[in-house]
Structures are given as structure tokens and as C-alpha cells.
Amino acid sequence: MTRKAKAIGLISGGLDSTLALALVKGQGIEVKAVTFYTGFCITETQRRKGGRADGSVPRNEALRAAADLEADVELVDISGPAYLEMLLHPRFGYGANANPCVDCRIFMMRKAKEIMEREGADFVFTGEVLGQRPKSQRRDTLRIIERESGLDGRLLRPLSAKLLKPTLPEAEGLVDRERLLDLSGRGRTPQIALAKEIGLADYPQPAGGCCFLTDESFSKKFFDLLSAREAAGEGRHISHEEVILLTVGRHFRLSPRAKLIVGRGEVENALLEHHAGGRARLEAVGVTGPVALVEGAPTPEERRLAAAIVARYGKAKDRPLAQVEWREGDRAETIEIEPARDEARIEGMRI
Amino acid sequence: MRPATLPEPALTIDTSGRLCPFPIVETARVMKGLADGAVLLVVATDPGIALDMPMWCKATRNDHLATFEEGGRWRSYVRKRPR
Numbered sequence A: 001m002t003r004k005a006k007a008i009g010l011i012s013g014g015l016d017s018t019l020a021l022a023l024v025k026g027q028g029i030e031v032k033a034v035t036f037y038t039g040f041c042i043t044e045t046q047r048r049k050g051g052r053a054d055g056s057v058p059r060n061e062a063l064r065a066a067a068d069l070e071a072d073v074e075l076v077d078i079s080g081p082a083y084l085e086m087l088l089h090p091r092f093g094y095g096a097n098a099n100p101c102v103d104c105r106i107f108m109m110r111k112a113k114e115i116m117e118r119e120g121a122d123f124v125f126t127g128e129v130l131g132q133r134p135k136s137q138r139r140d141t142l143r144i145i146e147r148e149s150g151l152d153g154r155l156l157r158p159l160s161a162k163l164l165k166p167t168l169p170e171a172e173g174l175v176d177r178e179r180l181l182d183l184s185g186r187g188r189t190p191q192i193a194l195a196k197e198i199g200l201a202d203y204p205q206p207a208g209g210c211c212f213l214t215d216e217s218f219s220k221k222f223f224d225l226l227s228a229r230e231a232a233g234e235g236r237h238i239s240h241e242e243v244i245l246l247t248v249g250r251h252f253r254l255s256p257r258a259k260l261i262v263g264r265g266e267v268e269n270a271l272l273e274h275h276a277g278g279r280a281r282l283e284a285v286g287v288t289g290p291v292a293l294v295e296g297a298p299t300p301e302e303r304r305l306a307a308a309i310v311a312r313y314g315k316a317k318d319r320p321l322a323q324v325e326w327r328e329g330d331r332a333e334t335i336e337i338e339p340a341r342d343e344a345r346i347e348g349m350r351i
Numbered sequence B: 001m002r003p004a005t006l007p008e009p010a011l012t013i014d015t016s017g018r019l020c021p022f023p024i025v026e027t028a029r030v031m032k033g034l035a036d037g038a039v040l041l042v043v044a045t046d047p048g049i050a051l052d053m054p055m056w057c058k059a060t061r062n063d064h065l066a067t068f069e070e071g072g073r074w075r076s077y078v079r080k081r082p083r
Helices: A015-025 A042-048 A061-068 A081-088 A101-119 A139-149 A189-197 A216-231 A240-246 A266-274 A300-312 A343-349 B022-031 B049-060
Strands: A006-010 A030-037 A072-077 A123-125 A250-255 A258-262 A280-284 A291-296 A322-328 A331-337 B011-014 B039-044 B063-070 B073-079
Touching (some): A006 A015, A006 A101, A015 A061, A015 A189, A030 A061, A030 A101, A061 B049, A072 A101, A072 B022, A101 A139, A216 A240, A216 A250, A250 A291, A266 A291, A280 A300, A300 A322, A300 A331, A300 A343, B011 B022, B022 B039, B022 B049, B022 B073, B049 B063
Parallel strands (some): A006 A030, A030 A072
Antiparallel strands (some): A250 A258, A258 A291, A280 A322, B039 B073, B063 B073
8 A cells, every 4th residue: 555545435325335335444545435315215205204114214324334334424415407307318228117327327426526536535436246237237337337427447346346457546556456356246145244244234134226216116107207298298307396296196197288196195195285386286075085186287077087086085985976176276166076986997097 | 302411502403394314414514614512403303313313423423412302393412523
């Protein structure tokens, strides 16, 4: 070693990034851990809904990892318009769902490069493992991410380093390559063994993403929104508030112009209430039932259809007729309607 | 539960309505401007602050004094440790 190095470590709090942090810190390198907030965080959404089903509050795993390893940590918000723009137009396409993992990694690495330069650090490292993910962690895409981010030679993957070309900090003697690893593939056995060896016991089990974009159900709603906009002749866009609403309630596509969101339980009803501004708010009158929102510009027929579905999910569902209040701002009207009974049709509209 | 004694905060920030990670992002931002030894009070509605704040303090080597719920809001006291 020629001098004490400094590194920026990107951590999610999963086992791999925690191990990468431990490996680099273990070489006596000063580390600033960084965790990015994209706006698609499952932990945040669980907290918005009042915690998990068992009542517990999910913890921020990146903070847990930094605390366990006593690494200075910075939480960086990248959820702004530039991130949404990347999400809508990913140069390298989507993964199995709405996850533009390669573009997202490039986006994060560019931000990490800025932090590296600001902090006077020598390199950036991640917990990526060669071949672990079908798209974003292939050898060629790891190289693309490095090149496109401008981190050429300054992006270290400690868990797979011995299988990759030596980086500049290794060549400069700032990092001891011999103490890095040669892991590859989807298995976790070596990581679990290493965690045990260095005394890490408290990491997320099982391994899993913390990002809604990899969630199939969320993804369907995301692409439905974009397709509907396209069909209605609108541009490809999405707002942060719309992202939040994609994580709440049952969604029904009434037409390219209109969508219905029906709350499932008190917490979701309250969330929909909170986001009712600029949307129509529906609720059955005189009986217990969900709060619902309609986005877009429904036709009179679609308004009645939405009201019938809302009535179907409330206590009036077995009545011949129900009354549903349709409110837009200060204007309200009551729609008398037979609750929807054609389950196949309702399911057909479900996103 | 509120501890029997707590220091007077040099600064109070209210992060009510914001969720993980913003109470911590805001804490980190204002801590940079505080003098060594100063106490920051962070008010929050995200119950996750009871988990997040002790972990953030341990990672960043600041002193977590207390986090407790009072009147429907969480209060977290942190002392900036000298660098």
C-alpha cells in the first residue's frame, strides 16, 4: 500500500453490498457508504402503509449495514425528474418487469462519480457479482456500466474482482487484489459462509430486491399507464404522485382516458383520500365501503361503471341499488347504481 | 418513553409527513451546520425513525440520546460528536 485510500461504497444493505463494504473497510481503506433513494423503495411504501402485515416497521437495511460496520453513510435522493426520464426512456431497455437495471446502474454510478470527486475519493465500489443477474451483472454490461458512467478503471467490484480486469486502485497499490474475491453466479453459499466468517449475522433473508420496478404487479400498472397515455395521444410521462398511487389499491382500466383505483382497507383509503386532489373521489353513501379515485376524463358511461365497481367492493354489494358519491373538488353528485356483479368483466378490467 | 432528563436542543427540525429516508437525509443536512456537541431534536411522524436514527448515529459516529413517541409524533435527540 502506498497511502491510505478513500472509497465510495454503494450499499443497498443486502448481503452482497454489506460484504463488499466489509472487504474494502477490512483493507484499512476509508469508506464513505452511499445509498440511493430512487422513489421506488419498497421499505418506504411499507412504512407509508403503516408497516408490514404483522405490524412491524421495516428497517432501512443500508443504514443497518453501515451501522454494523461503522461506516460513515450518506443517503442520497436521486428520485427527481432526471431519474423518471431515465425510467421512461431506458437506452438499454427493461428487464423482466419495469426495471431498467443497466440504465439505473449507470445513473447511480454517474452520481457516485460526482460524490467520489467531491469527497476526494480514489474509487467507487459496489456489491455486484459477475453473472448474478441475467442482464445488469453480465461481464459485458458490467463493462458498459463502468464506461458509460465515466468511472473507467475506478469502479471496483470486490466480490468478483479476481475475475475482472484489475482496476486502477488495484494497479496503484491502493487496494490489495489478493484480498478480493472471485465470486460469480446466482448462488449465495460463499457469501453466507463469508458473512459467518466475519461475524455478520443480521442481513436481509431471503435475498430480494428493495425496488418496486422489479415487481410484476407494479410493472403491469406502470406499463398500463404509459400505454393508456400513448393510446390517448399523450406523451410518455409519469409523476412522482402517480408512482405512489401505483402502489396503492386495486386498479381498473376503464378506458385509455380513465382509470379507477379502489382502496383495500383503512390505510389505503386514507392514502387515496390524501391524493384525491385533481381526481374524482368516489365512496358509497350510507354504508361502509372503500374510498376510490378516478383519474383522467371518463365518459358518463365510465362514471357509472366506476360507481358500480365501487359499490361492489362495499357493504352495499348485495343490494339491488347503491348510492355512490362522486366528488370533484367542491362539486358532488350522487349516482344511484346497481353494484357490479359480472366478476369476469371486473377482472377483465383489473390491471 | 421520554427520559427523565434531556438536554435543550440547539435546533429542532420537523420532518412530519415525510418517510424513510427523508428524516435522516434532513438530519444529516442540518447536522453539518451544527457546532460540535450541539443537540438536534428531530420531530417525525415516520415510526421508522426509532430504527433509523440509532443506526445512522452509530454509522456516522454521533450520539443518539433518545427517540420516543409523544403526542402522536416521534422525537429524536441527537448530539453532534466532535470530528
